[in-house]
Amino acid sequence: MQAKLRIRRFNPETDKKPWWGEYTLDEVLRTDTVLDLLHRVKWEQDGTLTLRRSCAHGVCGSDAMRINGANALACKTLVKELGVKNDVVKIQVEPILGLTVEKDLLVDMEPFFDHYRSVMPYFVTDTPVPADGRERLQSPEDRARFDDTTKCILCAACTTSCPSFWADGRYVGPAAIVQAHRFIFDSRDEAAGERLDVLADTFGVWRCRTIFNCTNACPREIKVTEAIAEVKMAITSGRV
Amino acid sequence: MAAIPSKTPGKITVRRVKLERNYERAFWLFMRLSGVAMLFLAVGHMVIQHIVNSSANLTIQFVAAQWSTWGWKAFDILLLWMAIPHGIRGLFNILGDYIHNAGARRLISIVLGVFVVATVIWATFAIALFDSTRF
DSSP states (O other): OEEEEEEEEOOTTTOSSOEEEEEEESSOOTTOBHHHHHHHIIIIIOTTOOOOOSSSSSSSOOOEEEETTEEEETTTOBGGGGOOBTTEEEEEEEOOTTSOEEETTEEOOHHHHHHHHHTOOSOOOOSOOOTTSSOOOOOHHHHHTTTGGGGOOOOOTTGGGOHHHHHOTTSOHHHHHHHHHHHHTOTTOOOHHHHHHHHTSTTTGGGOOOOOHHHHHOTTOOOHHHHHHHHHHHHHHSBO | OOOOOOSSTTOOOOOBOOOOOOHHHHHHHHHHHHHHHHHHHHHHHHIIIIIITTGGGOOHHHHHHHTTSHHHHHHHHHHHHHHHHHHHHHHHHHHHHHOOOHHHHHHHHHHHHHHHHHHHHHHHHHHHTOOGGGO
């Protein structure tokens, strides 16, 4: 079958404005991923096409992009999911929104990681290590509370699908809240108050208008909006 | 193999955290609670004024008859206290998404805040002191 790709291109050294590049590929399989097709464009047609990818198997979170108008990982999106008609698939690929485009599909992730760092995404405790020198144990029920949010791979698909983040990049964004949730609700961690103070700020969780774009965008199927709601309730009730 | 601690089987550990006081949290809570309250107040108001009693019959005499009892005055004052701050806070949230300048944001918050306080005080007095015997 055939794939017709429309890719948002921008080279800051030669282009004043972004433009659409159109590429046709033959002998495409229904089980090819969008990343496979982007590789073929880069390797067979235009070597200047710039994109981020690393593991190509949905684990590293490098290749989040806007595919047919919705954020997804290029390596997890199959051709057959994109509406094949008469043995032709039309695919539009753009960089994720809300972050500065550096070249083609590559955006500056630094503002995203600044928000990530702001919520202290690491284990904090003053309690000495257990006497046996082994793990800090917790019950399966305590572990289950933050199980969902451990799945985040920091691909930014959620944060860059959020209109609140598009409107004002100072909003900490769903990904940082998910990462904070993973530690706030960990019974072994002792810095929940400091993280919640960051998230109770004007540009914290209150910017979330519960529209669920993040939940739809998450390639790991994390219930992002639910995690944000739990953080809002933790701030409101003073309990975690 | 290490045993899983039996300290709290089947229960989750709930901890208390001390947070700095924050007006954003108070507003967020107000928006939720006033929203629930208005589900009854605003919808009830519309049903009573415009459906049970047709809009065509909605005259000053009808309102005066309602406001001759403290129950109806209290209903409308409560609706006023919920609706005006809820609506204006919602407007401020939307404006705040797109106005990034800190000075402009402060100016808008002051203008809208004065509007809310003035409207709520003025309308509360208007309803509370309404004299039904003159209509």
